[in-house]
Amino acid sequence: MKKSIIVCVLFTGMLLSGCGGESDTSNQDEKSSNAIDTSLIKEGMGDEMYDRARTMFYSMPSPIELQTMIEKAGGYFRADLLHNPQTSSQYQTTDQQALALGVYGTDMSYATVFNQQQESLLFLAAAQRVSKKMGIHDPFNGALIERANANMADKDSMLLIVSELYWELNSQLQEENRNQLGLIVLAAGWLEGIYLGTQIMNAEKPEPEIAKVLMDQRFVAMQLNEMFIDYHDDAFIKATEPFFRPLIDTYLSLKMDEKETTLKESGGKTIIGGASAVIYGPEDLTQIKKLAQEARAKIIMI
């Protein structure tokens, strides 16, 4: 009986820590949620607090954000670069499915940003097929698919729908404490974005704006690196991280030119200047392109 009560108490602690439930602050150090890590505030929010606190949310820019940047930088649509949506039903293992979902999600974003309506819907359907296999149903409720069909000619509406879809996907994975899966979907989507960007870029004479967008991915690589470190003991992450590691490490090897941050106000918003810039040369672009191509070929393999 005593043993059962201990089991109950332990489980209570674990479950309440997962949702930030009705526990008092004396139990804070027992919290083990992957989604949230909180700590007591004792002396305000000084620098020491920032250094001590463990980061809990690593929120990556969405594939739409990257694709709109590439579009603005002079990118264009190339259907031949996209993954085959017909293969979506052939991914059998969870890691294959998570990788494929990330790829299809970015292809859908790419097609949407470049206003390719039929392709957007094809990749929406492919993402839906893979998601359902993974038990992810929330993002693809009837209303969202209907809205996509009804608004496919309206790029802004489609971008909102894709954004909502990502939100539903991420929130369901977090809700079900499947953050590792979410991480791999994000990482695969990121890789696909770099693959598309490097393939679009002129190999002989890279467009400086596109090159800059791609090399700025060093910041996202830093975030991914931290996330992979957080989950380094997880078997699922151990099996999938190697696909991304060469690309992440190459990004991390790039030097940064660090400047003092400046602030100014303009039109009701703050403009943050200064900060750091990534230093790179043509050989770095070539290497990133090669690694992205190799990694992409591996993650879409059936």
Add this chain to the structure above:
Amino acid sequence: MRRTIQLTLALIIMLAGISESATAQCKNFTKKQCLSELSDYTGNGQYNGAVMFEGEEASLVQTFYSSKDYRLFVCAHPAIADSLFFEVRDYRKKLIFSSKEKGSNSFDFSVESTQQLFIKVAVPEMGTANELKKNGCVSILVGFKDN
């Protein structure tokens, strides 16, 4: 003994239900009360929501691209909304924005060069007894648009 095991399992299932329900409520709260605050900004598709108690803090690291306008919005349940505050710092931890100073739960900004920013949300202690500590859902939302 068998009865004890059954009771234990029942309790575990019940508590698992409570846990999932709290998370689901937070998601619904964000959906209904918060997402619209991004207005004409497109959400970045990330769900950063959790239940927070007084005395707790949460943080977020996010990459922001140059040539985009961003809105950072911290949405909280009324039980803790008045006391909650957030700060934005650069990579050197230099303070860029404090909601306490500005009296606003949203921050509109752009960055001249792509960079990571650190966002910290805190619910200060309100002097409530441990068993009565106030709590509520908190969501950190990020929206973007071309500038």
